Amino acid sequence: MSGPTASDAPAGAALTPPPEAEEPVRHPDAPAPGTLLGSHYDQCFGCGPRHPHGLHLVSRASDGVAVTAELRLQGDHQGAPGLAHGGVLASALDEVLGAVNWMLRAVAVTRRLETDYLLPVPVDAVLHLSARCTAVHRRKIYSTAEARIGSPQGPLAVRADALYVEVPMAHFTTHGRAEDVEAVLRDRPGIAADRAFEVNP
Numbered sequence: 001m002s003g004p005t006a007s008d009a010p011a012g013a014a015l016t017p018p019p020e021a022e023e024p025v026r027h028p029d030a031p032a033p034g035t036l037l038g039s040h041y042d043q044c045f046g047c048g049p050r051h052p053h054g055l056h057l058v059s060r061a062s063d064g065v066a067v068t069a070e071l072r073l074q075g076d077h078q079g080a081p082g083l084a085h086g087g088v089l090a091s092a093l094d095e096v097l098g099a100v101n102w103m104l105r106a107v108a109v110t111r112r113l114e115t116d117y118l119l120p121v122p123v124d125a126v127l128h129l130s131a132r133c134t135a136v137h138r139r140k141i142y143s144t145a146e147a148r149i150g151s152p153q154g155p156l157a158v159r160a161d162a163l164y165v166e167v168p169m170a171h172f173t174t175h176g177r178a179e180d181v182e183a184v185l186r187d188r189p190g191i192a193a194d195r196a197f198e199v200n201p
């Protein structure tokens with residue numbers, strides 16, 4: 001019988017980097033602070049510019065291994081009347097946390113995402129999102145994020161901690177829907193050969 005695995009650990013423990021984890025190092029080719037990061041896929045719910053109902057988030061590189069973005073909430077994002085749905089807020093935080101991986105030039109997917117909802121968020125608010133990597137251990141990338149109402153210094157509404165796991169490009173070609181994978185390879189022929197993202201000025 002096998003013993004407990006990392007996946008069996010309580011959420012808090014799973015999001016705590018092991019003692020041998022390392023400080024994240026900004027990749028030398030990471031986009032300069034202030035650069036807008038392009039979408040990795042134009043139909044992505046979080047960042048895809050062609051997604052009809054997506055969040056259309058545009059992340060911006062910060063100093064270090066970090067990004068920021070703004071989410072303009074709308075009526076479509078309601079859960080309770082006039083208030084943002086928690087799942088929408090978690091999606092937005094997942095998107096910016098995922099964008100942080102670009103600063104490491106790592107292709108990674110969310111393994112665990114833990115959110116704390118501290119304040120209700122009105123749907124006419126602009127949420128200022130920020131995310132940064134805190135540690136890296138082998139394929140594991142540990143990150144944290146915040147969402148503040150109205151300004152980068154505004155009231156803290158939601159925070160999140162997350163674990164991403166680096167994956168090979170085969171993760172997408174093996175598990176993704178064939179027609180969508182074919183479309184992205186047709187539109188972005190270099191994406192699988194080189195890297196999973198481009199930087200658009």
Ligand SMILES: CCCCCCCCCCCCCCCC(=O)SCCNC(=O)CCNC(=O)[C@H](O)C(C)(C)COP(=O)(O)OP(=O)(O)OC[C@H]1O[C@@H](n2cnc3c(N)ncnc32)[C@H](O)[C@@H]1OP(=O)(O)O
Pocket residue numbers: 006007008009014015040041046094095098107108109110111112137138139140163165167169172173181184185191192196197
């Ligand atoms: C051609 C098309 C191009 C497309 C270009 C796209 C480009 C880039 C797209 C990015 C997209 C972003 C979009 C937003 C972010 C999402 O939304 S991602 C979507 C949601 N997430 C998913 O679908 C992931 C689903 N899960 C999985 O596929 C698998 O579980 C994973 C995450 C790949 C891991 O599986 P695995 O490789 O078998 O992992 P495994 O070896 O068991 O564990 C890896 C490590 O994690 C540790 N671990 C595992 N679970 C845990 C846990 N719960 N706690 C602590 N540690 C754990 C293990 O101990 C192990 O550690 P090491 O031994 O390496 O130190």
